[in-house]
Amino acid sequence: MLNQDTGLSARDAKDRGAPIYEWMKTEIRARIETGEWPVNHRIPSENELVESLGVSRMTANRALRELANEGVITRVQGKGSFVAPKKRSAPALGVRNIADEILERGSVHRTELILAQSETCGHELAAALELDVGAQCFHSVMVHNEDDVPIQLEDRFVNPAIAPDYLEQDFAATTPNAFLTSIAPIAKTEQFIEAVLPQPWECKVLAIARFEPCILIRRRTWSHDRVVTSVRLLYPGSRYRLQSNF
Amino acid sequence: MLNQDTGLSARDAKDRGAPIYEWMKTEIRARIETGEWPVNHRIPSENELVESLGVSRMTANRALRELANEGVITRVQGKGSFVAPKKRSAPALGVRNIADEILERGSVHRTELILAQSETCGHELAAALELDVGAQCFHSVMVHNEDDVPIQLEDRFVNPAIAPDYLEQDFAATTPNAFLTSIAPIAKTEQFIEAVLPQPWECKVLAIARFEPCILIRRRTWSHDRVVTSVRLLYPGSRYRLQSNF
DNA sequence: CCTGCAATGTTGCATATACAACTTGAGTGA
Protein backbone atom coordinates (compact mmCIF):
# COMPACT_ATOMS: atom_id res chain seq x y z
CA MET A 1 0.00 0.00 0.00
CA LEU A 2 1.24 3.40 -0.90
CA ASN A 3 1.77 6.10 1.61
CA GLN A 4 0.37 9.38 0.35
CA ASP A 5 2.75 11.53 2.33
CA THR A 6 6.00 10.13 0.97
CA GLY A 7 5.11 8.00 -2.02
CA LEU A 8 7.02 5.16 -0.42
CA SER A 9 5.38 1.92 0.64
CA ALA A 10 5.70 0.61 4.13
CA ARG A 11 7.29 -2.79 3.70
CA ASP A 12 6.36 -5.71 5.83
CA ALA A 13 9.24 -6.26 8.20
CA LYS A 14 9.29 -9.97 7.51
CA ASP A 15 10.05 -10.06 3.79
CA ARG A 16 13.11 -7.87 3.91
CA GLY A 17 16.19 -9.56 2.56
CA ALA A 18 18.30 -6.43 2.28
CA PRO A 19 19.18 -3.89 4.95
CA ILE A 20 16.53 -1.23 5.47
CA TYR A 21 18.71 1.61 4.27
CA GLU A 22 19.49 -0.29 1.05
CA TRP A 23 15.82 -0.96 0.52
CA MET A 24 15.08 2.72 1.01
CA LYS A 25 17.79 3.62 -1.50
CA THR A 26 16.39 1.30 -4.15
CA GLU A 27 12.86 2.53 -3.60
CA ILE A 28 13.96 6.13 -3.98
CA ARG A 29 16.11 5.35 -7.00
CA ALA A 30 13.19 3.51 -8.61
CA ARG A 31 10.96 6.55 -8.23
CA ILE A 32 13.62 8.68 -9.85
CA GLU A 33 14.25 6.25 -12.69
CA THR A 34 10.61 5.91 -13.56
CA GLY A 35 10.24 9.68 -13.62
CA GLU A 36 7.73 9.69 -10.79
CA TRP A 37 10.12 12.08 -9.06
CA PRO A 38 11.61 14.34 -11.76
CA VAL A 39 14.79 16.36 -11.52
CA ASN A 40 14.75 18.89 -8.66
CA HIS A 41 11.75 17.17 -7.13
CA ARG A 42 11.82 17.43 -3.37
CA ILE A 43 12.48 14.16 -1.60
CA PRO A 44 10.70 13.45 1.71
CA SER A 45 12.68 14.82 4.60
CA GLU A 46 14.34 12.51 7.07
CA ASN A 47 11.61 13.14 9.62
CA GLU A 48 8.89 12.46 7.07
CA LEU A 49 10.53 9.15 6.25
CA VAL A 50 10.74 8.38 9.94
CA GLU A 51 7.02 9.05 10.28
CA SER A 52 5.84 7.18 7.23
CA LEU A 53 8.18 4.20 7.29
CA GLY A 54 8.70 3.75 10.98
CA VAL A 55 12.48 3.77 10.71
CA SER A 56 14.84 5.77 12.83
CA ARG A 57 16.20 9.07 11.59
CA MET A 58 19.77 7.77 11.51
CA THR A 59 18.69 5.06 9.10
CA ALA A 60 16.89 7.54 6.86
CA ASN A 61 19.91 9.80 7.15
CA ARG A 62 22.23 7.04 6.00
CA ALA A 63 20.09 6.17 3.00
CA LEU A 64 19.85 9.79 1.85
CA ARG A 65 23.50 10.52 2.63
CA GLU A 66 24.71 7.60 0.55
CA LEU A 67 22.45 8.54 -2.33
CA ALA A 68 23.92 12.03 -2.15
CA ASN A 69 27.47 10.62 -2.22
CA GLU A 70 26.53 8.63 -5.32
CA GLY A 71 25.27 11.78 -6.99
CA VAL A 72 21.68 10.58 -7.22
CA ILE A 73 20.33 13.36 -5.04
CA THR A 74 21.62 16.66 -3.67
CA ARG A 75 21.15 17.74 -0.09
CA VAL A 76 21.21 21.28 1.30
CA GLN A 77 21.37 21.83 5.00
CA GLY A 78 18.34 23.67 6.19
CA LYS A 79 16.43 23.18 2.94
CA GLY A 80 16.02 19.54 2.05
CA SER A 81 16.95 16.80 -0.42
CA PHE A 82 16.27 16.98 -4.13
CA VAL A 83 16.63 14.80 -7.21
CA ALA A 84 19.97 15.63 -8.81
CA PRO A 85 20.23 16.54 -12.49
CA LYS A 86 21.29 13.58 -14.62
CA LYS A 87 24.99 13.11 -15.21
CA ARG A 88 26.44 13.82 -18.59
CA SER A 89 27.07 10.70 -20.60
CA ALA A 90 30.12 10.21 -22.73
CA PRO A 91 28.97 9.34 -26.24
CA ALA A 92 31.83 7.08 -27.24
CA LEU A 93 32.45 5.51 -23.88
CA GLY A 94 28.87 5.00 -22.86
CA VAL A 95 27.08 1.74 -23.43
CA ARG A 96 26.41 1.67 -27.14
CA ASN A 97 24.70 -1.06 -29.05
CA ILE A 98 27.30 -2.37 -31.50
CA ALA A 99 24.57 -3.10 -34.03
CA ASP A 100 23.35 0.52 -34.03
CA GLU A 101 26.91 1.70 -34.29
CA ILE A 102 27.58 -0.43 -37.36
CA LEU A 103 24.32 0.54 -39.01
CA GLU A 104 25.12 4.21 -38.47
CA ARG A 105 28.30 3.69 -40.45
CA GLY A 106 26.19 2.34 -43.29
CA SER A 107 27.51 -1.17 -42.95
CA VAL A 108 25.87 -4.54 -42.55
CA HIS A 109 25.74 -6.05 -39.07
CA ARG A 110 25.71 -9.80 -38.62
CA THR A 111 26.25 -11.85 -35.50
CA GLU A 112 27.66 -15.32 -35.14
CA LEU A 113 26.56 -17.14 -32.04
CA ILE A 114 29.31 -19.30 -30.63
CA LEU A 115 27.90 -20.33 -27.29
CA ALA A 116 24.75 -19.84 -25.21
CA GLN A 117 24.27 -21.96 -22.12
CA SER A 118 23.74 -22.04 -18.41
CA GLU A 119 26.79 -22.38 -16.16
CA THR A 120 27.64 -22.71 -12.50
CA CYS A 121 29.31 -19.71 -10.90
CA GLY A 122 32.87 -20.16 -9.75
CA HIS A 123 34.46 -17.85 -7.26
CA GLU A 124 35.44 -15.03 -9.59
CA LEU A 125 32.26 -15.12 -11.61
CA ALA A 126 30.12 -15.12 -8.49
CA ALA A 127 31.94 -12.03 -7.28
CA ALA A 128 31.49 -10.28 -10.61
CA LEU A 129 27.76 -10.92 -10.72
CA GLU A 130 27.33 -10.54 -6.95
CA LEU A 131 25.82 -14.00 -6.75
CA ASP A 132 26.65 -16.97 -4.55
CA VAL A 133 29.28 -19.50 -5.54
CA GLY A 134 27.50 -22.46 -7.14
CA ALA A 135 24.57 -20.41 -8.37
CA GLN A 136 23.50 -20.71 -11.99
CA CYS A 137 24.17 -17.97 -14.52
CA PHE A 138 23.85 -17.56 -18.27
CA HIS A 139 26.87 -17.41 -20.55
CA SER A 140 26.86 -16.29 -24.17
CA VAL A 141 29.69 -15.79 -26.62
CA MET A 142 29.23 -14.24 -30.03
CA VAL A 143 31.11 -12.39 -32.74
CA HIS A 144 29.79 -9.18 -34.27
CA ASN A 145 30.69 -8.68 -37.91
CA GLU A 146 30.72 -5.45 -39.85
CA ASP A 147 30.42 -6.21 -43.56
CA ASP A 148 31.47 -9.77 -42.73
CA VAL A 149 34.63 -8.60 -40.98
CA PRO A 150 34.79 -9.67 -37.33
CA ILE A 151 34.98 -6.54 -35.23
CA GLN A 152 33.89 -7.48 -31.71
CA LEU A 153 33.99 -10.61 -29.62
CA GLU A 154 31.31 -10.45 -26.95
CA ASP A 155 31.74 -12.76 -23.97
CA ARG A 156 28.83 -12.16 -21.63
CA PHE A 157 27.55 -13.46 -18.31
CA VAL A 158 24.00 -12.64 -17.27
CA ASN A 159 22.21 -12.68 -13.93
CA PRO A 160 19.31 -15.12 -14.44
CA ALA A 161 17.30 -13.48 -11.67
CA ILE A 162 16.91 -10.43 -13.89
CA ALA A 163 16.65 -12.06 -17.31
CA PRO A 164 15.28 -15.58 -16.73
CA ASP A 165 14.48 -16.10 -20.43
CA TYR A 166 17.80 -14.77 -21.69
CA LEU A 167 18.82 -18.00 -23.45
CA GLU A 168 15.55 -18.12 -25.40
CA GLN A 169 16.29 -14.89 -27.24
CA ASP A 170 17.01 -14.75 -30.95
CA PHE A 171 20.36 -13.02 -30.85
CA ALA A 172 20.47 -12.66 -34.62
CA ALA A 173 17.54 -10.25 -34.38
CA THR A 174 18.18 -8.57 -31.02
CA THR A 175 21.59 -8.08 -29.49
CA PRO A 176 22.03 -9.04 -25.83
CA ASN A 177 22.67 -5.39 -25.07
CA ALA A 178 19.37 -4.30 -26.59
CA PHE A 179 17.46 -7.10 -24.91
CA LEU A 180 18.89 -6.47 -21.45
CA THR A 181 18.46 -2.71 -21.51
CA SER A 182 14.85 -3.20 -22.57
CA ILE A 183 13.99 -5.27 -19.51
CA ALA A 184 16.24 -3.57 -16.93
CA PRO A 185 17.10 0.14 -16.97
CA ILE A 186 20.79 0.74 -16.42
CA ALA A 187 21.41 2.54 -13.14
CA LYS A 188 25.19 2.25 -12.94
CA THR A 189 28.06 1.13 -15.11
CA GLU A 190 31.59 0.11 -14.25
CA GLN A 191 33.97 -0.06 -17.15
CA PHE A 192 37.65 -0.85 -17.56
CA ILE A 193 39.58 -0.42 -20.79
CA GLU A 194 42.75 -2.40 -21.29
CA ALA A 195 45.14 -3.45 -24.01
CA VAL A 196 45.73 -7.19 -24.20
CA LEU A 197 46.98 -9.91 -26.49
CA PRO A 198 44.17 -12.25 -27.53
CA GLN A 199 43.96 -15.92 -26.63
CA PRO A 200 44.47 -18.44 -29.46
CA TRP A 201 40.76 -19.23 -29.72
CA GLU A 202 39.98 -15.53 -29.78
CA CYS A 203 42.42 -15.05 -32.64
CA LYS A 204 40.62 -17.79 -34.50
CA VAL A 205 37.08 -16.46 -34.17
CA LEU A 206 38.18 -12.89 -34.85
CA ALA A 207 40.42 -13.97 -37.73
CA ILE A 208 43.43 -12.01 -36.53
CA ALA A 209 47.12 -12.72 -36.04
CA ARG A 210 48.56 -14.06 -32.82
CA PHE A 211 50.26 -10.81 -31.84
CA GLU A 212 47.58 -8.40 -32.86
CA PRO A 213 46.96 -6.10 -29.87
CA CYS A 214 43.31 -5.77 -28.88
CA ILE A 215 41.23 -3.37 -26.88
CA LEU A 216 39.46 -5.14 -24.05
CA ILE A 217 36.48 -3.52 -22.37
CA ARG A 218 35.29 -5.17 -19.18
CA ARG A 219 31.95 -3.79 -18.22
CA ARG A 220 29.41 -4.46 -15.50
CA THR A 221 26.00 -2.85 -15.39
CA TRP A 222 23.62 -2.51 -12.47
CA SER A 223 19.89 -2.05 -12.28
CA HIS A 224 18.21 -1.44 -8.94
CA ASP A 225 21.45 -2.27 -7.13
CA ARG A 226 21.72 -5.70 -8.72
CA VAL A 227 24.30 -6.70 -11.29
CA VAL A 228 22.56 -7.33 -14.58
CA THR A 229 25.48 -8.49 -16.65
CA SER A 230 29.24 -8.72 -16.78
CA VAL A 231 30.73 -8.61 -20.25
CA ARG A 232 34.11 -8.71 -21.95
CA LEU A 233 34.27 -6.92 -25.29
CA LEU A 234 37.36 -7.63 -27.38
CA TYR A 235 38.16 -5.44 -30.37
CA PRO A 236 41.04 -6.01 -32.80
CA GLY A 237 43.28 -2.99 -32.47
CA SER A 238 43.74 -2.70 -36.20
CA ARG A 239 40.03 -2.52 -36.91
CA TYR A 240 38.67 -0.48 -34.07
CA ARG A 241 39.32 2.55 -31.90
CA LEU A 242 37.35 4.42 -29.30
CA GLN A 243 36.60 8.08 -29.60
CA SER A 244 35.59 10.46 -26.84
CA ASN A 245 35.38 14.15 -27.56
CA PHE A 246 34.28 16.74 -25.06
CA MET B 1 51.60 12.13 20.87
CA LEU B 2 51.38 8.80 19.27
CA ASN B 3 49.25 6.04 20.62
CA GLN B 4 51.13 2.80 20.56
CA ASP B 5 48.04 0.67 20.23
CA THR B 6 46.69 2.16 17.04
CA GLY B 7 49.39 4.37 15.62
CA LEU B 8 46.89 7.18 15.56
CA SER B 9 47.28 10.33 17.61
CA ALA B 10 44.60 11.53 19.95
CA ARG B 11 43.73 14.98 18.70
CA ASP B 12 42.88 17.83 20.98
CA ALA B 13 39.16 18.31 20.70
CA LYS B 14 39.54 22.06 20.29
CA ASP B 15 41.58 22.28 17.10
CA ARG B 16 39.32 20.17 14.99
CA GLY B 17 37.99 21.99 11.99
CA ALA B 18 36.68 18.92 10.20
CA PRO B 19 34.25 16.29 11.43
CA ILE B 20 35.85 13.56 13.50
CA TYR B 21 35.15 10.81 11.00
CA GLU B 22 36.77 12.85 8.22
CA TRP B 23 39.79 13.47 10.38
CA MET B 24 40.03 9.73 11.08
CA LYS B 25 39.81 8.99 7.37
CA THR B 26 42.63 11.38 6.48
CA GLU B 27 44.81 10.06 9.30
CA ILE B 28 44.33 6.49 8.14
CA ARG B 29 44.86 7.43 4.50
CA ALA B 30 48.06 9.24 5.46
CA ARG B 31 49.44 6.13 7.15
CA ILE B 32 48.66 4.10 4.06
CA GLU B 33 50.16 6.61 1.66
CA THR B 34 53.39 6.95 3.61
CA GLY B 35 53.75 3.19 3.64
CA GLU B 36 53.56 3.01 7.41
CA TRP B 37 50.66 0.64 6.86
CA PRO B 38 51.51 -1.46 3.78
CA VAL B 39 49.07 -3.42 1.65
CA ASN B 40 47.16 -6.07 3.64
CA HIS B 41 48.25 -4.47 6.90
CA ARG B 42 45.63 -4.86 9.55
CA ILE B 43 43.88 -1.66 10.51
CA PRO B 44 42.88 -1.11 14.16
CA SER B 45 39.47 -2.54 14.83
CA GLU B 46 36.54 -0.30 15.55
CA ASN B 47 36.76 -1.06 19.24
CA GLU B 48 40.49 -0.33 19.32
CA LEU B 49 39.82 3.03 17.73
CA VAL B 50 37.11 3.66 20.29
CA GLU B 51 39.57 2.90 23.08
CA SER B 52 42.51 4.88 21.78
CA LEU B 53 40.74 7.89 20.33
CA GLY B 54 37.81 8.21 22.65
CA VAL B 55 35.27 8.26 19.85
CA SER B 56 32.09 6.21 19.68
CA ARG B 57 32.02 3.02 17.68
CA MET B 58 29.47 4.41 15.23
CA THR B 59 31.90 7.18 14.36
CA ALA B 60 34.78 4.76 13.87
CA ASN B 61 32.42 2.54 11.88
CA ARG B 62 31.49 5.39 9.57
CA ALA B 63 35.11 6.32 8.92
CA LEU B 64 36.10 2.76 8.09
CA ARG B 65 32.94 2.06 6.12
CA GLU B 66 33.45 5.08 3.89
CA LEU B 67 37.10 4.21 3.34
CA ALA B 68 35.96 0.75 2.28
CA ASN B 69 33.42 2.23 -0.14
CA GLU B 70 36.20 4.31 -1.63
CA GLY B 71 38.32 1.22 -2.12
CA VAL B 72 41.06 2.35 0.25
CA ILE B 73 40.57 -0.56 2.63
CA THR B 74 38.74 -3.86 2.59
CA ARG B 75 36.61 -5.09 5.46
CA VAL B 76 35.66 -8.68 6.27
CA GLN B 77 33.02 -9.39 8.83
CA GLY B 78 34.42 -11.35 11.70
CA LYS B 79 38.03 -10.76 10.69
CA GLY B 80 38.88 -7.09 10.48
CA SER B 81 39.87 -4.25 8.16
CA PHE B 82 42.92 -4.30 5.94
CA VAL B 83 44.77 -1.98 3.57
CA ALA B 84 43.48 -2.68 0.06
CA PRO B 85 45.90 -3.39 -2.80
CA LYS B 86 46.51 -0.38 -5.00
CA LYS B 87 44.56 -0.27 -8.19
CA ARG B 88 46.25 1.43 -11.05
CA SER B 89 43.34 2.69 -13.01
CA ALA B 90 42.37 6.09 -14.25
CA PRO B 91 39.18 7.72 -15.44
CA ALA B 92 39.04 7.50 -19.21
CA LEU B 93 37.13 10.73 -19.46
CA GLY B 94 38.59 14.12 -18.94
CA VAL B 95 42.20 15.17 -19.09
CA ARG B 96 43.98 14.13 -15.95
CA ASN B 97 47.46 15.08 -14.88
CA ILE B 98 49.43 11.85 -14.67
CA ALA B 99 51.45 13.25 -11.78
CA ASP B 100 48.34 13.94 -9.70
CA GLU B 101 46.98 10.55 -10.59
CA ILE B 102 50.12 8.81 -9.35
CA LEU B 103 50.30 10.86 -6.20
CA GLU B 104 46.68 10.03 -5.42
CA ARG B 105 47.61 6.39 -5.51
CA GLY B 106 50.23 7.10 -2.90
CA SER B 107 53.15 6.46 -5.24
CA VAL B 108 56.17 8.50 -6.23
CA HIS B 109 56.10 10.29 -9.57
CA ARG B 110 59.30 10.93 -11.49
CA THR B 111 59.77 12.02 -15.07
CA GLU B 112 62.60 11.30 -17.44
CA LEU B 113 63.01 13.85 -20.17
CA ILE B 114 64.09 12.26 -23.41
CA LEU B 115 63.72 15.13 -25.85
CA ALA B 116 62.71 18.79 -25.89
CA GLN B 117 63.34 20.80 -29.01
CA SER B 118 61.88 22.92 -31.77
CA GLU B 119 60.94 21.26 -35.04
CA THR B 120 59.60 22.15 -38.44
CA CYS B 121 56.05 21.01 -39.19
CA GLY B 122 55.66 18.39 -41.83
CA HIS B 123 52.39 17.78 -43.60
CA GLU B 124 50.73 15.56 -41.04
CA LEU B 125 51.93 17.52 -38.03
CA ALA B 126 50.80 20.80 -39.53
CA ALA B 127 47.35 19.34 -40.01
CA ALA B 128 47.24 18.09 -36.43
CA LEU B 129 48.19 21.47 -34.95
CA GLU B 130 46.27 23.44 -37.59
CA LEU B 131 49.47 25.29 -38.55
CA ASP B 132 51.13 25.88 -41.92
CA VAL B 133 53.59 23.39 -43.34
CA GLY B 134 57.09 24.60 -42.52
CA ALA B 135 56.07 26.45 -39.37
CA GLN B 136 57.97 25.83 -36.17
CA CYS B 137 56.53 23.80 -33.31
CA PHE B 138 57.80 22.38 -30.03
CA HIS B 139 58.31 18.68 -29.50
CA SER B 140 58.87 16.97 -26.15
CA VAL B 141 59.18 13.30 -25.26
CA MET B 142 59.28 12.04 -21.72
CA VAL B 143 58.58 8.97 -19.61
CA HIS B 144 56.48 9.13 -16.46
CA ASN B 145 57.47 6.68 -13.75
CA GLU B 146 55.36 5.44 -10.87
CA ASP B 147 57.62 4.18 -8.11
CA ASP B 148 60.38 3.99 -10.74
CA VAL B 149 58.27 1.82 -13.01
CA PRO B 150 57.68 3.40 -16.45
CA ILE B 151 53.97 3.80 -16.87
CA GLN B 152 53.44 6.41 -19.57
CA LEU B 153 55.36 7.58 -22.60
CA GLU B 154 54.34 11.11 -23.47
CA ASP B 155 55.11 12.28 -26.99
CA ARG B 156 53.87 15.84 -27.30
CA PHE B 157 53.74 18.60 -29.91
CA VAL B 158 52.91 22.12 -28.78
CA ASN B 159 51.69 25.18 -30.62
CA PRO B 160 54.38 27.85 -29.97
CA ALA B 161 51.90 30.65 -30.54
CA ILE B 162 50.15 29.68 -27.32
CA ALA B 163 53.12 28.58 -25.20
CA PRO B 164 56.18 30.45 -26.52
CA ASP B 165 58.31 29.58 -23.50
CA TYR B 166 57.33 25.91 -23.42
CA LEU B 167 60.86 24.61 -23.85
CA GLU B 168 62.15 26.67 -20.91
CA GLN B 169 59.96 24.82 -18.42
CA ASP B 170 61.36 22.52 -15.74
CA PHE B 171 59.43 19.39 -16.61
CA ALA B 172 60.71 17.60 -13.53
CA ALA B 173 58.74 20.02 -11.40
CA THR B 174 55.74 20.76 -13.61
CA THR B 175 54.28 18.35 -16.12
CA PRO B 176 53.53 19.68 -19.61
CA ASN B 177 49.87 19.03 -18.94
CA ALA B 178 49.89 21.17 -15.79
CA PHE B 179 51.84 23.94 -17.48
CA LEU B 180 49.66 24.10 -20.56
CA THR B 181 46.36 24.01 -18.70
CA SER B 182 47.63 26.80 -16.47
CA ILE B 183 48.25 29.16 -19.37
CA ALA B 184 45.42 28.07 -21.69
CA PRO B 185 42.04 26.81 -20.44
CA ILE B 186 40.86 23.74 -22.29
CA ALA B 187 37.80 24.44 -24.38
CA LYS B 188 37.57 21.24 -26.42
CA THR B 189 39.23 17.85 -26.48
CA GLU B 190 39.43 15.21 -29.18
CA GLN B 191 40.55 11.84 -28.00
CA PHE B 192 41.09 8.44 -29.60
CA ILE B 193 41.89 5.28 -27.69
CA GLU B 194 43.59 2.43 -29.50
CA ALA B 195 45.48 -0.78 -28.82
CA VAL B 196 48.85 -0.97 -30.55
CA LEU B 197 52.15 -2.76 -30.46
CA PRO B 198 54.97 -0.43 -29.42
CA GLN B 199 57.90 0.54 -31.61
CA PRO B 200 61.30 -0.86 -30.67
CA TRP B 201 62.50 2.43 -29.20
CA GLU B 202 59.27 2.70 -27.22
CA CYS B 203 59.83 -0.77 -25.80
CA LYS B 204 63.25 0.34 -24.72
CA VAL B 205 62.25 3.48 -22.84
CA LEU B 206 59.22 1.81 -21.26
CA ALA B 207 61.21 -1.31 -20.41
CA ILE B 208 58.67 -3.70 -21.86
CA ALA B 209 58.73 -6.71 -24.16
CA ARG B 210 58.42 -6.44 -27.92
CA PHE B 211 54.92 -7.91 -28.07
CA GLU B 212 53.47 -6.21 -25.04
CA PRO B 213 50.18 -4.61 -26.13
CA CYS B 214 49.82 -0.96 -25.20
CA ILE B 215 47.00 1.50 -24.84
CA LEU B 216 47.54 4.52 -27.07
CA ILE B 217 45.65 7.72 -26.42
CA ARG B 218 45.91 10.36 -29.14
CA ARG B 219 44.57 13.62 -27.85
CA ARG B 220 44.29 17.15 -29.16
CA THR B 221 43.12 20.03 -27.01
CA TRP B 222 41.80 23.42 -28.11
CA SER B 223 41.71 26.76 -26.35
CA HIS B 224 39.90 29.68 -27.94
CA ASP B 225 39.49 27.74 -31.19
CA ARG B 226 43.21 27.15 -31.57
CA VAL B 227 44.98 23.84 -31.12
CA VAL B 228 47.13 23.98 -28.01
CA THR B 229 48.77 20.60 -28.18
CA SER B 230 48.67 17.21 -29.84
CA VAL B 231 49.91 14.35 -27.73
CA ARG B 232 50.40 10.60 -27.94
CA LEU B 233 50.19 8.81 -24.58
CA LEU B 234 51.42 5.22 -24.58
CA TYR B 235 50.65 2.95 -21.62
CA PRO B 236 51.92 -0.61 -21.16
CA GLY B 237 48.85 -2.82 -21.13
CA SER B 238 50.15 -4.89 -18.24
CA ARG B 239 50.64 -1.89 -16.01
CA TYR B 240 47.71 0.33 -16.78
CA ARG B 241 44.04 0.36 -17.47
CA LEU B 242 41.46 3.06 -17.97
CA GLN B 243 38.36 3.25 -15.86
CA SER B 244 35.14 5.06 -16.63
CA ASN B 245 32.18 4.55 -14.35
CA PHE B 246 28.89 6.32 -14.70
C1' DC C 1 7.31 49.79 5.55
C1' DC C 2 11.08 47.30 7.10
C1' DT C 3 14.33 45.76 10.34
C1' DG C 4 15.38 42.42 13.62
C1' DC C 5 14.45 38.36 16.00
C1' DA C 6 12.28 34.17 17.30
C1' DA C 7 10.22 29.84 15.91
C1' DT C 8 10.23 26.01 13.00
C1' DG C 9 11.99 22.70 9.88
C1' DT C 10 15.86 20.79 7.72
C1' DT C 11 20.42 18.45 7.35
C1' DG C 12 25.00 17.21 9.78
C1' DC C 13 27.42 15.10 13.38
C1' DA C 14 28.34 12.39 17.54
C1' DT C 15 27.14 9.24 21.14
C1' DA C 16 25.27 5.10 23.64
C1' DT C 17 23.17 0.86 23.16
C1' DA C 18 21.62 -3.43 21.30
C1' DC C 19 21.48 -7.35 18.47
C1' DA C 20 22.84 -10.13 14.35
C1' DA C 21 26.25 -12.44 11.45
C1' DC C 22 30.63 -14.11 10.74
C1' DT C 23 35.61 -15.83 11.98
C1' DT C 24 38.86 -17.75 14.78
C1' DG C 25 40.71 -20.40 18.27
C1' DA C 26 40.40 -22.88 22.49
C1' DG C 27 38.44 -26.44 24.85
C1' DT C 28 35.70 -30.53 25.52
C1' DG C 29 33.96 -34.98 24.85
C1' DA C 30 33.38 -39.21 22.19
Added chain:
DNA sequence: TCACTCAAGTTGTATATGCAACATTGCAGG
Protein backbone atom coordinates in the same frame (compact mmCIF):
# COMPACT_ATOMS: atom_id res chain seq x y z
C1' DT D 1 42.41 -38.07 16.83
C1' DC D 2 38.40 -36.02 15.35
C1' DA D 3 34.26 -33.53 15.63
C1' DC D 4 31.60 -30.53 17.95
C1' DT D 5 30.59 -26.64 20.94
C1' DC D 6 31.43 -22.43 22.91
C1' DA D 7 33.51 -17.99 23.84
C1' DA D 8 35.65 -13.96 22.27
C1' DG D 9 36.52 -10.67 18.78
C1' DT D 10 35.02 -8.30 14.65
C1' DT D 11 32.01 -6.09 11.40
C1' DG D 12 27.00 -4.91 9.96
C1' DT D 13 22.86 -2.90 11.05
C1' DA D 14 19.14 -0.42 13.60
C1' DT D 15 17.44 2.61 17.13
C1' DA D 16 17.02 6.65 20.39
C1' DT D 17 18.79 10.89 21.70
C1' DG D 18 21.06 15.27 21.70
C1' DC D 19 23.23 19.21 19.86
C1' DA D 20 24.95 22.21 16.00
C1' DA D 21 24.45 24.64 11.64
C1' DC D 22 21.69 26.53 8.13
C1' DA D 23 17.24 28.27 5.67
C1' DT D 24 12.77 30.00 5.70
C1' DT D 25 8.80 32.04 7.61
C1' DG D 26 6.24 34.96 10.41
C1' DC D 27 5.71 38.29 13.79
C1' DA D 28 6.68 42.22 16.79
C1' DG D 29 8.40 46.71 17.24
C1' DG D 30 10.44 50.59 15.44
